[in-house]
Amino acid sequence: MxxxxxxxxxxxxxxxxxxxxxxxxxxxxxxxxxxxxxxxxxxxxxxxxxxxxxxxxxxxxLDSYRTTLTGLNENEIRALFMLTIPGPLADLGVNQQLKAAFLKLTSSLPNQYQEQAHAIRQRLHLDAAAWFRKEEPVPHLQTVQEAVWQDLQLSFSYRRGDGTVNQRLVSPYGLVAKAGIWYLVAETERGMRVYRVSRVETAVLTQTHFIRPATFELAAFWEKWVSEYEVGLPKYPVTVSVGPELIPKLPHILGASTRALLAETQPDANGWKTIDHTFERQEEARAFIMGMGTAIKIVAPDSLRVSIAKLASEIAAHYAD
Structure with missing residues (x-):
C-alpha cells in the first residue's frame, strides 16, 4: 500500500x-x-x-528528473484525456485506481502535452447521470461484481416490479450500466435474464463455479436485449390537438422527435396542430394530458377522453365541498 x-x-x-x-x-x-x-x-x-x-x-x-512514456501522438492524447471517471466505475470501487493510472500517464508526458491534458479537462466534462433522477442505491453491487469476476453462482432475493420478492440462483455473466442504472445479465434455469441490481435485497456468493460459454459476448447480448425490450414495451397511441401556446414547449416535454412532427403539421384556423404520440399506458397518457390543462385536446381514443372527463368531474366535486 x-x-x-x-x-x-x-x-x-x-x-x-x-x-x-x-x-x-x-x-x-x-x-x-x-x-x-x-x-x-x-x-x-x-x-x-x-x-x-x-x-x-x-x-x-529536480527539473532533470522525469519518467518517460512514448508512442502517443497529440490526437491520441487528446482522445485519452477526454475520458473522466463516470459514476458507474466509481460504484465498482475502481475510481482511485483510475485516478492513479491517469496521474502516472500525465506525469510521463512532455510538458507541452501535460498542458494540453489539463486544457482538455477544463473544456470537456462527461456527466452520464440523467436529469431529475435520484441515484439508485446498490448495496449489493460489490457482491454481484465479485460473482461476475470469479464466475461463481449467485443466490439473491429479488424484488419484482409488482413488489413481490423471489429467491434466485443464477450464473452471472456480466454487469451493464445504462443511464446510471446497473443491470445484471445472468443465466437461469429458464434461460438468460436481466435483473436491476437496485432491486437485489440480499445477495450471497456461493462457491459453485459455472462455465461461461466461449461464444457469449456481453455487448452483443445487451444490444439485442435492449432492442427486443423496446419493441415489447406496451404501447398506447393517442391523437391530440395542441394549442399554439403549448406547441413551442412540447418538444422539451415529449422529446426532439416531436419537434419534427409539429414542423410537418399544418395548423388549423386557430393555430392548433393535431399530432399522434404513443404512451406506454392509458394512465400515463391521462396524467400527461391533464397536466397540460386546456392547452391540449384529445382527438382519439374516445375511452381516454371519457376517462379524463370522469376524473375531472370527480376532482371538481371533491373541491366543491
Missing part, C-alpha cells in the same frame, strides 16, 4: 511541480506527518526531491 502511495506522491510532484505538504496530504488523503515520512523515503531511495521554505514553498523534483 505504501509503495503505491510513494509512486502517487512522486507522480503528483512530477505533474504539478512545487506542492505544499498540506496539498499533498489532501490529494493523497493522508496526514502531513505521513507526507513528511514519505518524502524522506523517496529521498532515501534516490528520487531527487527537495524542499523550498518560505512563502510559495513546498516540495519539488
Amino acid at each position: 505504501r509503495a503505491d502511495r510513494l509512486l502517487s506522491l512522486m507522480m503528483t510532484l512530477q505533474t504539478r511541480g512545487r506542492t505544499t505538504a498540506a496539498d499533498l496530504a489532501k490529494e493523497l488523503e493522508v496526514s502531513k506527518r505521513t507526507i513528511y515520512r514519505d518524502i524522506d523515503a523517496l529521498s532515501a531511495s534516490g528520487v531527487p526531491v527537495y524542499a523550498d521554505g518560505g512563502p510559495g514553498g513546498g516540495y519539488a523534483l
Whole structure:
C-alpha cells in the first residue's frame, strides 16, 4: 500500500511541480506527518526531491528528473484525456485506481502535452447521470461484481416490479450500466435474464463455479436485449390537438422527435396542430394530458377522453365541498 502511495506522491510532484505538504496530504488523503515520512523515503531511495521554505514553498523534483512514456501522438492524447471517471466505475470501487493510472500517464508526458491534458479537462466534462433522477442505491453491487469476476453462482432475493420478492440462483455473466442504472445479465434455469441490481435485497456468493460459454459476448447480448425490450414495451397511441401556446414547449416535454412532427403539421384556423404520440399506458397518457390543462385536446381514443372527463368531474366535486 505504501509503495503505491510513494509512486502517487512522486507522480503528483512530477505533474504539478512545487506542492505544499498540506496539498499533498489532501490529494493523497493522508496526514502531513505521513507526507513528511514519505518524502524522506523517496529521498532515501534516490528520487531527487527537495524542499523550498518560505512563502510559495513546498516540495519539488529536480527539473532533470522525469519518467518517460512514448508512442502517443497529440490526437491520441487528446482522445485519452477526454475520458473522466463516470459514476458507474466509481460504484465498482475502481475510481482511485483510475485516478492513479491517469496521474502516472500525465506525469510521463512532455510538458507541452501535460498542458494540453489539463486544457482538455477544463473544456470537456462527461456527466452520464440523467436529469431529475435520484441515484439508485446498490448495496449489493460489490457482491454481484465479485460473482461476475470469479464466475461463481449467485443466490439473491429479488424484488419484482409488482413488489413481490423471489429467491434466485443464477450464473452471472456480466454487469451493464445504462443511464446510471446497473443491470445484471445472468443465466437461469429458464434461460438468460436481466435483473436491476437496485432491486437485489440480499445477495450471497456461493462457491459453485459455472462455465461461461466461449461464444457469449456481453455487448452483443445487451444490444439485442435492449432492442427486443423496446419493441415489447406496451404501447398506447393517442391523437391530440395542441394549442399554439403549448406547441413551442412540447418538444422539451415529449422529446426532439416531436419537434419534427409539429414542423410537418399544418395548423388549423386557430393555430392548433393535431399530432399522434404513443404512451406506454392509458394512465400515463391521462396524467400527461391533464397536466397540460386546456392547452391540449384529445382527438382519439374516445375511452381516454371519457376517462379524463370522469376524473375531472370527480376532482371538481371533491373541491366543491
